[in-house]
Amino acid sequence: MQSVLFVCLGNICRSPTAEAVMLHLVEQAGLQDRIVVDSAxxxxxxxxxxxxxxxxxxxARRGYDLEPLRARQVAASxxxxxxxxLAMDAANLRELRRQCPVALQGKVQLLMDFAPGESGSEIADPYFGGAxxxxxxxxxxxTACAGLLDALRTRE
Known part of the structure; x- marks a missing residue:
């Protein structure tokens, strides 16, 4: 069993979108019993x-169901x-690293590190913008979740 937590600032735009996309990909691949997905x-x-x-x-227009998701804050556990x-941007990455115990720092990185040719890139916050x-x-x-799923498959 592998587990993934997507993290943005408020858990109402980017990280729940990543969660829904990843859940969809995991379901399509028939890996629901091997990959756990959440967001915060x-x-x-x-x-x-x-x-x-x-x-x-x-x-929803792309077939992703965000309706059942509810925002929560990252917990120490x-x-x-x-x-x-997986953080959506550098600011949340810094905050996660600040909170994360030193021995577990290797778990924390940017989601876009899994997108081909996009390592170090951020997923911009759409909250104050338009469509x-x-x-x-x-x-x-x-793009990034497809790359993540490929990476998780190779670790099995």
């Missing part, structure tokens, strides 16, 4: 809330619980 935020503003309505709508803790931002998040998540 470094901030606590939206705990218990559904993902942003725009993230849900744009995700997540660093032990998850094998891969193009949410479409870009989906594009980036689809």
């Amino acid at each position: 935020g470094t901030g606590d503003w939206h705990i218990g809330e559904a993902p942003d309505s725009r993230a849900r709508a744009y995700g 997540d660093f032990e619980r998850f094998d891969h803790i 193009e931002g949410f479409e870009r998040v989906l594009d980036d998540c689809e």
Whole structure:
């Protein structure tokens, strides 16, 4: 069993989108019994809330179901619980590394490190923008999550 936690700031746009994309890919690959997926935020503003309505709508257009997801904040136990803790951007990566015990730092990295040719890139926060931002998040998540799934398969 392998486990993945996607992390952004509020857990209402980028990380739940990544979670939904990855859940879809895992289901398509028939690996639900071998890969666990979740998402969280470094901030606590939206705990218990559904993902942003725009993230849900744009995700649904591509066949991703964000409806059942609810925001939560990263917990100290997540660093032990998850094998891969993937930040959407450098600011959240820094915060995760600040919180993460030294012995577990190797679990924390950027999601885009799994996108071919995009290592070190960020998934931009679409919250204050328009439709193009949410479409870009989906594009980036689809590319990076496909790469992540390939990487997880090679570790089995």
